[in-house]
Amino acid sequence: MTQPPLVFDRTRLAANFAKRKGQPDFVTDLVVADLADRLAPVTRAFPKALIMGPDPALLPDTAQSANGPIRFEKISSLLEVDGFALADPEHLSLPARDYDLIVSLLDLQTVNDVPGFLENLRRHIAPDGLLIAAAIGGRTLSELRDAFLAADVEILGGVSPRVAPMIDVRDAGSLLQRAGFALPVTDLETHTVRYRTPLALFDELRALGVTNPLAGRDTRMLTPRHLMRAAEIYAERFSDPDGRVRASLEILWLSGWAPHESQQKPLRPGSARTSLHDVLKDTSKP
Template identity: 30%
Template sequence: MTDGVDIFDRAAVRRYRDRAASTVQSVAPILEDAADRLLDRVSDTTRYFQAALDIGGRGVVAPRLREMGISTVAMDLSLPMAARSGAPYVVGDEETLPFGEGSFDLVVANLALHWVNDLPGALIQIRRAMKPDGLFLASLPLLGSLGDFRHALTEAEAELRGGASPRISPFPELRDLAGLLQRAGFASPVADQEEVSLLYGNPLTLLRDLQAAGERNAIRERSRAIPPRGLFPAALMRLPLDAEGRMKVTLRLGIMTGWSSGNTQAEV
C-alpha cells in the first residue's frame, strides 16, 4: 500500500479471486454487512446518483446499487468474480483503472483495496474517473483486524520452524485514511471506524471463510514452502475462546468518504 514498493503479488490476488468466485457465496452475509454499512451513506445523502462504479464488490454491491436505480458497472481483477455482479461488468485493475475522466458520479469499493500496492495512486485514478461532486465510498480492514489470529500464527510458526514468514496483509491505521483521501485530491475527506464481530464455534471455519472470500496470503515475500502440518492447528489452539468455546474475531473496518472536487458537495 506504499509508493514504489510492490508488497503484494497481484497475479496471486487474481488467482485467489478466480478460485473464490465459486465459493464466495458462503461468506455473503459478512460481505453484505460491510456493504450495507457503506451504502447507508448513499441513502443518507441528498445527492441523486446516475452512474456508479463498483470495485471488487464480489456480487454484493452492484445488485444493491441497481436496486436503488443507479446504473452500475462492476469491475474486478478476476473475470469470474466480476461476472458474479451481472452485466455490465469489466475486468480491470485498481492500479490501472480502464476508465476515462468523469465517467462516474459514485464509486464504491467494499473490502477491495487492501491488496493494492500503490493505494495513493489508485485513489488518484479513482478521483479522476469521477464527475465533479461525485461521491467515493470505501471500506478496508484496519490494523488490529485478525490481530489475535496474526499473533497466534507468528508464535506457532516461530515455535515449529524457528522463524515466521508474513501471512496476513499489513493493514493501514485509521489515522492514515483521511490523509490518503486528501492527498488524492478528494474534498471533505472523512475516515471513521466500525467493528464487525464474528463468532466461530470451530476455529478452522475462519480459515475456510478467508479462502472462500479469496483472502489468501498474497504478500510477495510470503514463503512458498508447504506450511508444517501442525502450523494452523497449533495457531488455532492459542486463540482465546469464550465461555462456550467459541472464538471471537473482530474485523475493524475503516470507512473512507470523499467527494470529487466540484462547485458543491452534498451533505452525508
C-alpha cells in the same frame, strides 16, 4: 518516479477468489448493507454511478439516496467475469471520467499503490462528485496474526508474513487528502465474529479466497504440526467462556468529494473573528 513496493501478489489473489464457486461471503454482504444505509440519507442525485469490487456478481445493481434511485454500472477489480469489464486498480482506467458517484468495495486492502489508486478514482469523478470506499481495517484478524507469530517463532525460530497489512483509520483521511479529495470523512465499523474452533476460521478464510496474498510469503508448505500449533495457541489466547473463539473484523469507510468551487472552504489563517483565548478563558472569574 519511485514505484510502490510490491506487497500483494494479485495474480495469486485472483486465483484464490476464482475458486470460491458461489461460497457465501458474509463480509461483502455486511458491507453492501452498510453502503445502502450510508447512501439513503444523502440529499443528492447520482445519475451516473459506478460500483467496483473484486467479484462484481456480489455487488448491488441499485441503491437509493434521499433524492431517488441510483443505478450502478458494475466493474470487476480482480476477476475476469463474463459480462463485466475488468479494471486493474494498479493501472486504473474506467469507462468514463464524469461519474457523479464511484463506490469501491473491498479493493483498497489489496492494492499496492493506495495513494495512486485513490488519485485515479478522483480523476474519474466529475467536479463535486462523491467517492465512497470500504476496506478491511487494520485490526482485522489480529488474533490470527498473533497466533501464527507465536507458532512461527516456536517451530521455525523466526517469523513469516502471513496476514496482510491493512489501512489504519488514522491514516485514511490523509490518504484522501493526498489524492486530492475535499471534505474527507473516515470512520470504522468494528465487529467480533465467533467460531466453534480456530480450524473453522481457517476453513472459512480458505473458502473465501483470502488466504495469504502477500508477494513475500513463505512458499514452503504449512505442515500439519505448524497449523495445529497455531490453532492451539489461538484457542489458548482468544477463547470465550463457552469455548468458542473470537476474531476481530474492522470495516474502514472513506468518503470524499471531487473538488468544486461551491464547496465549503476552510478559513484562511488569521481570518477568524473569535480568538481561541476568548473561547477557553476561565469564566468562573468576574
